[in-house]
Amino acid sequence: MNIRQMVHEDLKPCSQVLEKAFGQAPHNETFVLGNAEQYLTKKFSYCGESSYVAEGEDGKILGFAIYNVSVWANGPQAILEEIAVDPEVHHMGIGRALMEFGNKQLNDLGIEAMMLWVRKDPRLIDFYQKQGFQVSDEYIAMFK
Numbered sequence: 001m002n003i004r005q006m007v008h009e010d011l012k013p014c015s016q017v018l019e020k021a022f023g024q025a026p027h028n029e030t031f032v033l034g035n036a037e038q039y040l041t042k043k044f045s046y047c048g049e050s051s052y053v054a055e056g057e058d059g060k061i062l063g064f065a066i067y068n069v070s071v072w073a074n075g076p077q078a079i080l081e082e083i084a085v086d087p088e089v090h091h092m093g094i095g096r097a098l099m100e101f102g103n104k105q106l107n108d109l110g111i112e113a114m115m116l117w118v119r120k121d122p123r124l125i126d127f128y129q130k131q132g133f134q135v136s137d138e139y140i141a142m143f144k
């Protein structure tokens with residue numbers, strides 16, 4: 001497996017991974033045709049420099065992670081906008097490897113503060129806690 005920066009040609013295979021990964025529990029999303037690619041294309045337009053793909057030896061896209069880097073009050077910060085791994089290769093450490101790669105790249109840019117929002121699902125929370133994230137008691141997500 002190789003992890004590298006995402007390029008425009010990756011958007012279609014990444015959107016297929018997105019649809020497959022979020023089509024399963026706990027998300028169970030059904031994407032309207034074209035929406036997944038449109039969603040990723042928009043993210044890629046402003047996060048391309050900090051978006052990474054994991055590809056197999058045959059060049060097949062296995063997963064991806066997209067970070068949004070910006071400058072906040074006292075320095076740069078990153079938000080994990082999206083991460084998804086093809087369900088056929090879950091539990092093989094690809095998600096962890098993508099996050100470790102992203103962490104390294106972003107740390108090299110001087111980014112130490114990172115945040116993300118996550119569905120209240122114990123396995124997902126566990127996944128991020130293993131990467132050093134902690135549940136905040138200072139912020140909550142709100143929807144309308």
Ligand SMILES: CC(C)(COP(=O)(O)OP(=O)(O)OC[C@H]1O[C@@H](n2cnc3c(N)ncnc32)[C@H](O)[C@@H]1OP(=O)(O)O)[C@@H](O)C(=O)NCCC(=O)NCCS
Pocket residue numbers: 021022025026083084085086089090091092093094095096097117118119123124126127
């Ligand atoms: C979360 C996700 C990226 C993990 O990818 P992965 O390559 O399977 O991750 P790793 O092999 O490095 O680690 C596996 C860990 O992920 C966590 N996990 C959470 N949801 C999972 C799922 N649906 N399948 C497998 N692992 C999952 C578990 O903690 C698991 O640990 P375990 O193997 O001890 O049970 C992947 O499950 C996925 O794409 N899920 C759907 C999309 C998603 O939920 N993205 C995050 C939105 S907040």
